[in-house]
Amino acid sequence: MDGWKKYKILPSVTAAQTALESGWGQNISGKNNFLGIKGQPGTLCWTQEDGPNGTYSTQAYFKDFASFSDCLEYHNILLGTNPIYKPVVGQRDYTKVTAYLQGTYATSKVYTRSLNGIISSFGLTSWDQEAFNETDFPHAAVDTSVITIKYIQNYGVLAFNDSGASIGGSNKTFIDGTKWQTAGSKIINGEEMYQVSPNEYIPKQYTTIGADGTVTINYTQGYGVLGYHLNGASIPGSNQTLKTGSVWKTSGAATINGQIMYKIATDEYVPKEFTQFGNGK
Template sequence: MKISQIIAKTSILIFTISGTVIGSAGVAASASTTTNAPSEYVQKDSKVGPGYYGNNTNTRASRSARMAQSYSAQSSTASFLAAIKPGAINTWKKYQVLPSITAAQAILESGWGTSGLTVQANNLFGIKGSYNGQSVTMSTKEEDANGNPYYVNAQFRKYPDWATSVEDHGNFFHDNSRYHNILGLKDYKQEANLIQQDGYATAVNYASSLIGLIQQYGLDQWDQEAFNQTTFPMKPIDMSVATVKFVSGYGINAYDDSGNYIDGSRDIFKDGTAWKVGEQRMINGQEMLQVATNEWIPRQYTTLDASVITVNAIPQGGVNTYDLNGNFTGTVLTSGTQWKSDQFATINGQRMYRVATNMYIPERWTQFGPGK
């Protein structure tokens, strides 16, 4: 069995600078279109956010309030909040976005979890594409160049639960530089106003709507809870031993110094086995760990996986990034934020991980270093 047959990659959602949602590469809308409105469809509503929402989104903010009031018992509202809370807490841990803000946005954009996409796919934010290969098809209302409406089928991400949808939404702010000014903030009022200023939604009362929900339901308590669970700098991960993390019962390929596959290695380097680590090296375009003389295993399939880098510095501290020539890029990464990485390089005599095109962060300021 090939590694590519076992490991599934999550589709990547791309947002344009204007905030318009675009489906991920390889996710195509149905070729069939119609001018007749289906009984159920979703459409863009820039007043609320950059996603796709239910038919009557022009009054979504007030509709969300009415829904909360009309529930037969307050426990229904509490159940919704309890379901999204783990994901909201994780948005702080992984992306440094306040849980209170994410929760308030989930309320507005999903109508307290009653939107069609939420019911069918646990998709609270109307995000197109697929998640871990899972999606649902919904009709979307679009407009041609003359403003005439038409309807077309498109795929939307399907999540296993609401908490996962909330956590994935945090990645939107992390991956879009226009919102980097909110990462790491601890004042929900400031963050709400900045999100509106950055163009997330066009409703003039968008920030005040978020703030009102946060205050009404005490969501700022979630922020404090997240702060208490996060302590930086973290103790660095022990780099001396790597444990294989793969599919239970299966092993991974090992390679020699020249990048050639070592026959029978999958029977040795099985999931759960631990190995002492020597050097680290880029081989066949992958970061490899030396586990024996002339034997290397891919780092991404071990407990030392560096495909996601956590900035490890003092709370709210910043870490400089550098280009391949060792020059400061002008970008400072906030402690606690996480960044995708695909390779490392030795720059200014230090090991650094690439987190963007020609942008590297020193290892000592990641989860693999002391952070001080």
């Protein structure tokens, strides 16, 4: 997944290469080298190559890695930054990627067919789609129609009324792990709370939806959004920092210019509609 997020290399192809190059983990060339990457420092190994006159055996150095994850990262950097592999970067059709890798990454005349067979047999394109869903912006808004209380196990949290007063005894009802339908949200006591009954609200921070206290900028890929001061004025140039996909720690919320915004700095707020809780439009 990181290979696509960071370098736009398809997860399906990387997984298939790992299986093929390592003989499903049984024939590893070089320490922790599951991807058949040649280079030094490394281990001298025999290898089969295809040439103009047929298949032949030769010796080559295969790089050594401290771990499999290091090998994987090196592979993604290699394909993602080396000009030789530029045609595969960002390519979403795995068949075009595997076709290009035959003759560039490997000499085997059946390399493309072998990789395609693995990807097809094991449904690895589902990993590609998962990676696309995580990186293609704007995303669909997070579903907040039902919330789950997240607090200390077997304990509950207090609900509040719309005047900001806590509701005595409500923590015996809103127990950790319980689920509640919502009817929207509003700013109470400087934070967003979800309405779970006519005049009962649960702080977002005590739900699975808001437990990590962060917001992700959800807007058109490659762009950013403007932040705002509490007085409603936009902050010039803030769209250069609040880039799509960037994650920000929040410390409260406010209603500004008639809409909910999340506080991400001393006097800087980002509109809810441009976070994972909005549609980015």
